[in-house]
Amino acid sequence: MIIAIESASPDQSVALAHPSGELVADAAWSAERGQGSLLLPRLLELMSDHGVPMSAVSSLAVGLGPGSFTGLRVGLALAKGLAAGLAVPIVGVPSLDAWLDAQPTAVGAMVRAGAAQAWIRARTEPEPRLIAFDAVAETSRDAELVASTDLIGALELRRASPPTRAAAAVARRAAERLRAGAADDLASLEPVYLRPPRGLDDRAAAPVTWL
């Protein structure tokens, strides 16, 4: 059984899927607070409702972003704890790819990037682009998009819907990679931050000291 977690935005979801990628069950909610504290309770609920014991878990799949730094970190930290504890492989999936999978008619996926910007991933483009809120064209407000609830409100996106089935799509993409024998390195797997901490160059290369 694959456990999938998607928490790039306040619209979070978890899913259980067979190794084939076929969905067993999923759950989605809009987190009112930024801590992602519902991820584990909802996951455990799903597992108990569907009679899935921890011993049946064969891999972890997790959305890597881009999106909320905190949301992504919480989801990945939980996934890392589960994968390390269960000694199973982990696979990271680009979140916006999964969002688009989850809503096949959407032309693009949009997630917040800080106070007044968003990442937009058009279905026809390979990479997400950063766009300022005030640069969102009026025509985009009528485009069919998959976007986080906070953006739908802030940008008055009239035909957008939230990524409620994203975890299921994360599980499908992970299943494909797992079948191809490709898992990620558990220790070094990181969110796709895409941006350095505000006002800084990326310091990720600076060394820690083991005491």
Add this chain to the structure above:
Amino acid sequence: MSRGPRILAIETSCDETGIAVVSDGRWIESNVVASQVAVHAVTGGIVPEVAARQQLRWILPGLEMALRKADVGWDDLDAIAVTYGPGLIGSLLVGINVAKGLAVSHGLPLVAVNHIEGHIYANWLAEPPSDDGANAKMAVEPAEPPFPLLCLVVSGGHTQLVLMADHGQYRLLGQTVDDAAGEAFDKVGRLLGLPYPGGPAISAAAEGVAPSTRFPLARAAGRYDFSFSGLKTAVLREVEGYRSRGEPIPVDGIAAAFERAVVDQLVRRTVAAAAEHEVAAVALGGGVAANRALRQALAERLGGLPLLVPPPAWCTDNGAMIGAAAAHRFAAGERADAALEAIPSLALPWQPAA
């Protein structure tokens, strides 16, 4: 040696990733810390988002090292403990969520620990004797700190004077009304052009140097409260005075005067509180406890009262201290659930002043 609960403890409240295995609330089986001090030296201070990213990057390598060093498997553990505050929210959440994942994957109870309580419980930590008896000084089990115990927790994030009547019973006597002592060291270090972190740099500069001036003792609201921001401003004025006169700044002398003023304030309040509450001993915790001038002045001024100072590695943030504090919460039946959140401004369950 007794073997009570064996706890895997995780501490990620700030910029240190600490993972430890501790048994019976005392014995360190492993205590691994990934320190980001070199990372934050680049920016001259901690950038929370940088700290959180580093926490996520190093927590699993740290976990693996801690389990390997302790030579224990999951079946050997009785609980997982984790710091849930106070601290930086992004950093706290990394430890909390990894701990949750580990706990549910093995059906182990999760124990949430207050970081300040951890610093206090560093005074209970001990190295277990090695199997071949080589560690002779530990052949006798080290005594536990006596109650009532006065604890001065002083670091880059906290400056608190806590009276402990018994395990888990805390009364906050006083705390800083502005900067933490360690924070003041960092800020003044920067002001004087000394490297980050400011504490060790200022102590090194001040070593054997006569203070160039005398900074006044800060007043704060409560009798046992602390204040360091006025002192920082006084240092700034002193430095600007030399600048405006075109004179060379006596960095070492100012560092010595600043350190003396910080130590004097910490010592006065601590000694007065120890006397008023007739404590059995005074215990230090937190990174600033490594400051030699502070330890010397406290030892002198406390007279015959025992002063407990954990080794420097247990004073700075680490997982072992969380494991020690967790043991008492575990024994009291406290369990955190799957929805545990970080509380960045968490206070201890203080008893109201009697």
